[in-house]
Amino acid sequence: MRRISTKTVIQAVRDLAISANLELGKDVIHAFEEALEKEISPSGKAILAQLIDNAQIAREEKIPICQDTGLVTIFVDLGQEVSIVGGDFKAALEEGIREGYSKGFLRKSVCHPFTRKNTGDNTPLIAHIEIVPGDKLKICVVPKGGGSENMSRVFMLPPSAGWQGVKEHVVRTVNEAGPNPCPPTIVGVGIGGNFEQSAFLSKKALLRPLGSRNSNPELDQMEKELLEEINKTGIGPQGLGGRITSLGAHIIMMPCHIASLPLGINIQCHASRHMEVTL
Amino acid sequence: MKEFSSDRIIELKTPLSIEDIINLRSGNRISISGYIYTARDTAHKRLMELIKSDRELPFPLKGQVIYYVGPSPAPPGRVIGSAGPTTSYRMDPYTPKLLEMGLKGMIGKGRRSDAVREAMVRYRAIYMAATGGAGALISRAVRESTTVAYEDLGPEAVRRLKVERFPAIVVNDILGNDLYEKGQKQYQILS
Structure with a gap:
């Protein structure tokens, strides 16, 4: 031992x-920079530029x-x-x-x-x-933070809902949240398991680095499709309108009960903070 | 007076009079200087209790601006810690009464209820958004911070902040326009 x-x-x-709390991950900053290039709304661009500055100020001046x-x-x-x-x-x-x-x-x-x-x-x-x-x-x-956690949801869908139903519920959740969870967000999606497991998986999905691919090609394709649908909503950075509503959609999926299709949706604000160490 | 164009940054000085805000429109970028008061969930609840029992409030409402924020503690040598806006809808149940009593502006993030939007039109007040999650950047606009009430609430205490060129954008104007609705409509892709 x-x-x-x-x-x-x-x-x-x-x-x-x-x-x-002080140092935003390089993956997130890189995602801001990419979003700044892709965003077409002037207010969206201004917000993304502020977020890049904000991360630098936090790191240099050691405040959250x-x-x-x-x-x-x-x-x-x-x-x-x-x-x-x-x-x-x-x-x-x-x-x-x-x-x-x-x-x-x-x-x-x-x-x-x-x-x-x-x-x-x-x-x-x-x-x-x-x-x-x-x-x-x-x-x-x-x-x-509480703002993005408050906009997160669990749905116990009927199996007949399928992938189409999952997509609709994720997009509806993002739409209802609008500006509240501090977009551009990252959307964690847990599919399968049971009630609490779907919520747990949706949070765990947020830990994967932004910009990384899902190791399962089928899920990777689903993530692309989902992100595209989310970014059609027009919510944009801070909800002021724009094409970048989310920086990423991450899915973790596992088998579930024959009667169920559990869906956990954990919305993460742009200040996606996590830091790990292996001892 | 003409309406302001959207590309210019408009300087606002608190306290606000109706003349200061009558020509502001949803989407205008603004820069606020002067004193503003912080209050969020529990502070609002306590203010309402004082109002209901007809007691004096810890700060005047007339012409004032409330900023929905619970800053992080100030490290040594700083006036305040990180200080970005919190989500505003949680204050909606209390807001129409405060607007009726003369509150002229609110700074936060996120949508307001229909009741709040109607009250803003009726009592002629505006709602402004600051960038959520940009608390380090925003803290640079805060020059002084004094606790004026509810110290026991810690981050939720009511503070009087002296701000200089605090960056914000008008979401709801006195005509009832809403930037979140307008912005999303402009960029959504209908399939």
């Missing part, structure tokens, strides 16, 4: 929380890309030959977030559902822990 201490986990999560530094989701791949020592693993993830959000001057955006009293340290977080072969520990910190 390989031993990894909770102290190492805390430090890793703290550093990831800060860097994820967006003030909504989110409720944090952490994806963990825990090698089955790893032994976590020195305390509770989930508590270590939480402590890492607590420290990162305090030291990094990140906004605490978590509250009681009814009293709306802020928990004060941006905890709790949502952890998805998967046990995988090997002796490595991969941690991916995803701070996601």
